[in-house]
Amino acid sequence: MNEKTARAIMLVKAIEEADQHKEVLTDDDRKFAGRTARELAHWQAAEQRSAATLPDFLLHRAEQLLKRLAARHKMFASVTQGHSGMWGxxxxxxxxxxxxxxxxxxxxxxxxxxxxxxxxxxxxxxxxxxxxxxxxxxxxxxxxxxxxxxxxxxxxxxxxxxxxxxxxxxxxxxxxxxxxxxxxxxxxxxxxxxxxxxxxxxxxxxxxxxxxxxxxxxxxxxxxxxxxxxxxxxxxxxxxxxxxxxxxxxxxxxxxxxxxxxxxxxxxxxxxxxxxxxxxxxxxxxxxxxxxxxxxxxxxxxxxxxxxxRFPLDLDQPYFHQLSAAAGGEPGLLRVLPYSLTVDEARSKGLDTVAQEMLGEQARVRLLPPASYGSEAPLLEPGEGVTNAVLFGLAATPEQENHGAFLAALSKGRKLVALLDQSALAARTDASRLSERIELWREFCILHGAEPRVVDLLAPATAAGSPA
Known part of the structure; x- marks a missing residue:
């Protein structure tokens, strides 16, 4: 993937992740761009007598969305045509x-x-x-x-x-x-x-x-x-x-x-x-x-x-897994490891919703046996299309010697998401204390190499899709 392609893809990625309420890019915009990109990628692959690739799909999709944004917001056109500060x-x-x-x-x-x-x-x-x-x-x-x-x-x-x-x-x-x-x-x-x-x-x-x-x-x-x-x-x-x-x-x-x-x-x-x-x-x-x-x-x-x-763009991220399914690839798999936490049936259904928000509508969840408090991190085998996640309850206070060591061991050399479930704590505390605990956990997870993501497994629509 070259620099120009990666730039367009990363610009759209940042905008879509910031546009949680879909005020800038509507569902229709995204679906139209996905269909058009899929057709263009397959047509281009047929012309070159090769298989369609995810980078091709991502580029065509990004171009479609950037054209729409530039047409709606004239000031945005300068961003799409940005140059490096070193060209002059x-x-x-x-x-x-x-x-x-x-x-x-x-x-x-x-x-x-x-x-x-x-x-x-x-x-x-x-x-x-x-x-x-x-x-x-x-x-x-x-x-x-x-x-x-x-x-x-x-x-x-x-x-x-x-x-x-x-x-x-x-x-x-x-x-x-x-x-x-x-x-x-x-x-x-x-x-x-x-x-x-x-x-x-x-x-x-x-x-x-x-x-x-x-x-x-x-x-x-x-x-x-x-x-x-x-x-x-x-x-x-x-x-x-x-x-x-x-x-x-x-x-x-x-x-x-x-x-x-x-x-x-x-x-x-x-x-x-x-x-x-x-x-x-x-x-x-x-x-x-x-x-x-x-x-x-x-x-x-x-x-x-x-x-x-050969721009170093990491496509092994939940955002790209989600679009991979839209491009016609295999649906993503969210592999969840609870830490000192029991996942009941209601929260298990909430994980399904979170997986679909992260990896697409066809995403699946594999719930692993929970790790006990203070235990050592297990070995998670890598897999194509697999996103590994550790599930913590926000009611717990993060501890360096336990939670920190567990996260550091799992995140070493691999992508790791930390799902922070607020369902138990939100039911018994006020909004200000909940916000403080969320910020504490976010900083803790980032410090130990994991990407924090706040969820409410009893009401996933209210918090799912809220990355740090």
Whole structure:
């Protein structure tokens, strides 16, 4: 699935989940989009002589719904055509870096080539430091990856904002989409940021090189150096190490200790010396900065292209299971594990309604034997079209050593829904205390890797379909 397809699907998903009362997209809108998408997906599959896939169905359905929303709400059209915040920076930053690089050496004397030119030495030193930081950055543990995604999250949608005068449900859906999309696209945007920064660094060095040669055409460079702390021997050793690769690869003429001593304090400068130093500096910038940065930028560009064509959208979610049945796939299965809770006949029927709300009208429920308080989590085998859920009663207070350990063990490496049944507590407490308990459980479940979903199994229509 490519980035454009995933974006349309995720935008519709966020809007539908925010539009619980179906004020923005009616049942007729959704049914029409589903029928049309199913026909288009099968027609496209027949043309390509292949089987219809769920991503194809989801894309056609999303396109139908987005067209309806754009026709009804003119301000919404800008959201459907959103661009990444990096589409302009991809060429603006390298261009700006080229111009700034061309001015880097102009801070010094325009008629001199300083052997210890701070702008040019600074470019090389900064890039050496950058390479070291890249190596250390790559070695950071995976659990610290969130530190690396902050910039990517901020740039994911660029100047994206919620347009004014949109219905409340539609505006809420767009806002939730921005949060979800920034998280999903973090890896892709990190690759794009890396590409921009590497190519900008290369452009900066190219600008400095072009500036040196352009000024050398109309001006005569004098060469020398001066330093308060460095002796001629120190300068000779520094430049010998710095220019050694350029001398070997490009066959440029080096310099001797006597020449370095003669150039101290600009004492002896010969007409041909300026060109030699320019060639050495330019060749060194090419070797140390331009070529490595171009290669690193190309690697980042290739990674971005690969991620853009294989966008990591997880279709193993209740929302997609529900649409899979509408696309003609197998009905979803909600596998429920009660924790320290007995499910009577009335609540069992409520689970059927919850499953249909989550996974579609044909969804089925498999109720597992309840786990006793304090017991270890059982092993739940994965299965296609299966959504695993743990059922808690909100009357209980969440405990780290029991409920938390149970959730953490079950959610490790798999998708897990936490069904929070409010039926028992709602009958004997007021609305404010119920709201506080719901919020407490929601935060607790999210902390332990489960997706919270509040339900009332004795009146499922009043709470089913209320994700966190």
């Amino acid at each position: 920076a991809s060429w603006l930053l390298p261009l700006a870096a080229l111009l700034v690089g061309g001015m880097a050496e102009r801070f010094g004397d325009p008629h001199r080539v300083d052997v210890l030119s701070m702008p040019l030495l600074g470019i090389i030193a900064w890039n050496m430091l950058a390479y070291l930081l890249l190596i250390l950055w790559a070695l950071l543990p995976a659990r610290r990856a969130g530190l690396r995604r902050g910039l990517a999250n901020r740039m994911a949608l660029g100047s994206g904002h919620v347009p004014r005068r949109l219905p409340h449900a539609l505006a809420g859906g767009v806002l939730q989409f921005m949060v979800d999309w920034a998280r999903l696209g973090a890896r892709l945007n990190l690759a794009r940021i890396a590409r921009i920064l590497h190519w900008s660094a290369a452009a900066f060095a190219v600008g400095a090189i072009l500036s040196l040669y352009a000024r050398g055409i109309v001006e005569r460079y004098a060469t020398g150096w001066e330093s308060t702390f460095l002796s001629p021997w120190h300068v000779y050793r520094l430049l010998s190490v710095l220019f050694a690769p350029a001398e070997q690869i490009f066959g440029l003429e080096g310099f001797s200790m006597d020449e370095v001593m003669g150039l101290q304090n600009w004492g002896e400068s010969h007409p041909g010396n300026g060109a030699r130093w320019v060639h050495l500096y330019a060749a060194s910038l090419v070797l140390y900065v331009v070529l490595p940065r171009l290669v690193l930028g190309a690697v980042a560009a290739a990674r971005a292209m690969w991620l853009r064509q």
